[in-house]
Amino acid sequence: MNSLSxxxxxxxxxxxxxxxxxxxxxxFGLGWLYLILFAMNVVWTWRSFHKxxxxxxxxFMGGMDIPNAALWSxxxxxxxxxxxxxxxxxxxxxxxxxFVMPDFAKAAVDSVVADARIYFAVTTGAxxxxxxxxxxxxxxxxxxxxxxxxxxxxxxxxxxxDFRQIVGKPDNVPIVAMLFIVGYFTWLYFYxxxxxxxxxxxxxxPAEAENNEKVLTWxxxxxxxxxxxxxxTALLILWGIALQAPLExxxxxxxxxxxxxxxxxxLGLQEMLVYYDPWLAGVVFPSVIIGGMMAIPYIDFNKxxxxxxxxxxxxxxxxTFMFGFLPxxxxxxxxxxxxxxxxxxxxxIYEFWDVHKLEAxxxxxxxxxxxxxxxxxxxxxxxxDSSFVVKSGYILLREAPGFIAIGAxxxxxxxxxxxxxxxxxxxxxxFLRYMxxxxxxxxxxALPIKMVLxxxxxxxxxxxxxxWFFNV
Amino acid sequence: xxxxxxxxxxxKPGSTSDILAAIRxxxxxxxxxxxxxxxxxxxxxxxxxxxxxxKPGSTSDILAAIRxGKxxxxxxxxxxxxxxxxxxxxxxxxxxxxxxxxxVEEMLKAVRGDTASAAVxxxxxxxxxxxTLPPIPVxxxxxxxxxxxxxxxxxxxAACLSPMAIGFGSMAATSLIxxxxxxxxxxxxxxxxxxxxxxxxxxxxYPLGGVSTKWLAARGVWIVHTDQYKGRNLIYALASVxxxxxxxxxxxxxxxxxxxxxxxxxxxxxxxxxxxxxxxPLERVGIKLASDGQLExxxxxxxxxxxxxxxxSNSFVEGTLA
Numbered sequence: 001m002n003s004l005s006x007x008x009x010x011x012x013x014x015x016x017x018x019x020x021x022x023x024x025x026x027x028f029g030l031g032w033l034y035l036i037l038f039a040m041n042v043v044w045t046w047r048s049f050h051k052x053x054x055x056x057x058x059x060f061m062g063g064m065d066i067p068n069a070a071l072w073s074x075x076x077x078x079x080x081x082x083x084x085x086x087x088x089x090x091x092x093x094x095x096x097x098x099f100v101m102p103d104f105a106k107a108a109v110d111s112v113v114a115d116a117r118i119y120f121a122v123t124t125g126a127x128x129x130x131x132x133x134x135x136x137x138x139x140x141x142x143x144x145x146x147x148x149x150x151x152x153x154x155x156x157x158x159x160x161x162d163f164r165q166i167v168g169k170p171d172n173v174p175i176v177a178m179l180f181i182v183g184y185f186t187w188l189y190f191y192x193x194x195x196x197x198x199x200x201x202x203x204x205x206p207a208e209a210e211n212n213e214k215v216l217t218w219x220x221x222x223x224x225x226x227x228x229x230x231x232x233t234a235l236l237i238l239w240g241i242a243l244q245a246p247l248e249x250x251x252x253x254x255x256x257x258x259x260x261x262x263x264x265x266x267l268g269l270q271e272m273l274v275y276y277d278p279w280l281a282g283v284v285f286p287s288v289i290i291g292g293m294m295a296i297p298y299i300d301f302n303k304x305x306x307x308x309x310x311x312x313x314x315x316x317x318x319x320t321f322m323f324g325f326l327p328x329x330x331x332x333x334x335x336x337x338x339x340x341x342x343x344x345x346x347x348x349i350y351e352f353w354d355v356h357k358l359e360a361x362x363x364x365x366x367x368x369x370x371x372x373x374x375x376x377x378x379x380x381x382x383x384x385d386s387s388f389v390v391k392s393g394y395i396l397l398r399e400a401p402g403f404i405a406i407g408a409x410x411x412x413x414x415x416x417x418x419x420x421x422x423x424x425x426x427x428x429x430x431f432l433r434y435m436x437x438x439x440x441x442x443x444x445x446a447l448p449i450k451m452v453l454x455x456x457x458x459x460x461x462x463x464x465x466x467x468w469f470f471n472v
Numbered sequence: 473x474x475x476x477x478x479x480x481x482x483x484k485p486g487s488t489s490d491i492l493a494a495i496r497x498x499x500x501x502x503x504x505x506x507x508x509x510x511x512x513x514x515x516x517x518x519x520x521x522x523x524x525x526x527k528p529g530s531t532s533d534i535l536a537a538i539r540x541g542k543x544x545x546x547x548x549x550x551x552x553x554x555x556x557x558x559x560x561x562x563x564x565x566x567x568x569x570x571x572x573x574x575x576v577e578e579m580l581k582a583v584r585g586d587t588a589s590a591a592v593x594x595x596x597x598x599x600x601x602x603x604t605l606p607p608i609p610v611x612x613x614x615x616x617x618x619x620x621x622x623x624x625x626x627x628x629x630a631a632c633l634s635p636m637a638i639g640f641g642s643m644a645a646t647s648l649i650x651x652x653x654x655x656x657x658x659x660x661x662x663x664x665x666x667x668x669x670x671x672x673x674x675x676x677x678y679p680l681g682g683v684s685t686k687w688l689a690a691r692g693v694w695i696v697h698t699d700q701y702k703g704r705n706l707i708y709a710l711a712s713v714x715x716x717x718x719x720x721x722x723x724x725x726x727x728x729x730x731x732x733x734x735x736x737x738x739x740x741x742x743x744x745x746x747x748x749x750x751x752x753p754l755e756r757v758g759i760k761l762a763s764d765g766q767l768e769x770x771x772x773x774x775x776x777x778x779x780x781x782x783x784x785s786n787s788f789v790e791g792t793l794a
Contacts, residue, residue, distance in 0.1 A: 252689075253692065253720075254688055254689055254690075254692045254712055254720050255689070255720060256719040256720040256721075256732075256733050256734065257733065258722060258733035259733050259734075260719060260733045260734045270734075270735065273716075273717065273735050273749060274735045274736060274748065274749055275749065276749070277749070277751060278716060278717050282717075342733065343722070343724075343731040343732075343733055343736060344732070344733060344734065344735055344736030344748070345736065355724075356724065356726055356727065358727060361736070361738065361747035361748060362746055362747055363746065363747050363748065384780075460749075461751065464751060466751045466752035466778040467778050467779060469751075471751045
């Protein structure tokens, strides 16, 4: 939305709000969006009609069979009516107040997403629910329903000024698209995997092995690649024309944009930097991620799931990967893109980006928790003119709780796990492979553990030795 | 031996010698122009295939044509026992003669014709002779111990002068020179930067409890006058570089804190870190009262709180001067 249309909308609505939630141009645009949604659902209704599936109403509602297509057609017609209403009544916002996100709903959503603890709990819970309900979620009609719900949520949310600023920023539009793409491919994975898992239960070979029709590189593959190339080129040209590159003022060493965000694909790393020291979050962890991925073929002893989709045959591997990818990596990208605002504070999606938003973030190191709060005595500090060795001794004594905690986590924890949950893994892998594996898993888990500790008890560093640039 | 199973391998002329033999056989057939009547009867069936000029459909067609020609004349090329078996003329001839299958003898007679002896004469050299294997080489005796021969030193010198050693040695030398050149860039002859020492006016310009952002844009320092650090009334200059990853924090007057936009680190007015990931306080730079009564900032020196350097008298000026 440009400033001209804002001014026009102010004139038409007779308001002087510089950040209007609802303007005629917004409503008119939403009309088109609903129309697209309608067209999509017409296609789905047509598909549903040809599939000729039914569902049965509960007994108290008559208990009769209703074709799926009937429901989708009713929904499509409703969308058409909403669309026409938006397109014709765009200049009378009062008429469309039922299609505007209500304030109490905004407050409810904001209170969830703007609190990192709840946000993380919700994403992790959604992840677990996704795994538990995969049979149901992977049904085409359910998938289509979720897509529709998320698009409707987007449509209704676009009536909020602050939401439009975040989602409509040229930088962020592709990230919104990415969310839908990630959702689709995750759904596709479960759809295929469920199919194969069912086949395996029936004693059949995977679908990929049965319909193993080999095709030729030329022309089958090369043609596909060429068509993809042309389509992507066209998309990039359209994108370049429609969304202007967000150019900013000339760079300056003494002026940092507020907020200052990494490229979207590095927002996970930037989020990691909030919780860990730069050398850890910027150097060690990325190297461990890359090295750990390279180590997977040597760690993995499960020979199943090779060349076909499956969940049941590779439960641990897929759950671990998906947890690292969806709630941690993609979740952090969402957090960094849509929720991090000025001064790197967390804002709700409908919240104004107030530079002066105050968040109490008094962080405390583990050593301070131990000495000051636990033992009630000051941190051990070396006498002023002591030698380097004595000073080092005092520093190590001060940070001893952190060293013990980290040592126990990476050294003793694998043993405990080997005797409990990872028993079979330990037996199958042998000592060395198991230690590599368990340390990789524990390092991955270290990120959410630190995040939760930061949010819950303001824990800053386990080991804090600024004298040596060593903080964990 | 029935002709059928052997005819199948004949359809694929495996080796060059097969093809050559076929072509040669065709030549032989051409030479035997006086075709016997038996061959002539076989011809009509083979004609569609044997007319390369008319319809050279595919390689297999051409090969079949060649073979058909061969069938007339060169059948004996392969072996004397079953000369006709490499030809598909036999069955074809049988079809041409009204569907009655001729006996093997008849077919042999048909394809052999009168030219058999001539063809044998040509094709004879093709018959392979099994080569005798060369004797297995004797395992060589291990080389004599060089040490006993007293060549130790000479071989070391020789190794140093080997092309490989010279190549890698010169590469290492070049890399070393390149690295030294690179290191030289760290010490430029001329620095196009504002001088590290600059005057910022008298202490009275900086009242107690204030953070001056006057020198932020040009010089990257805040001038702070506060009594929030250990209760002492001091004026000092803080470098505007976040100790986390080097972004420039903003001074928020209302909140009385420096807040970094990159990862949310926060510092008190005195520069001590208290929120976000920054592990240590902001760094002070040198400051002193010059002889003309103005404060002079020296950015070439740094004072880190965690190293106890804030006690250094070059890192602050007494605030009572203001």
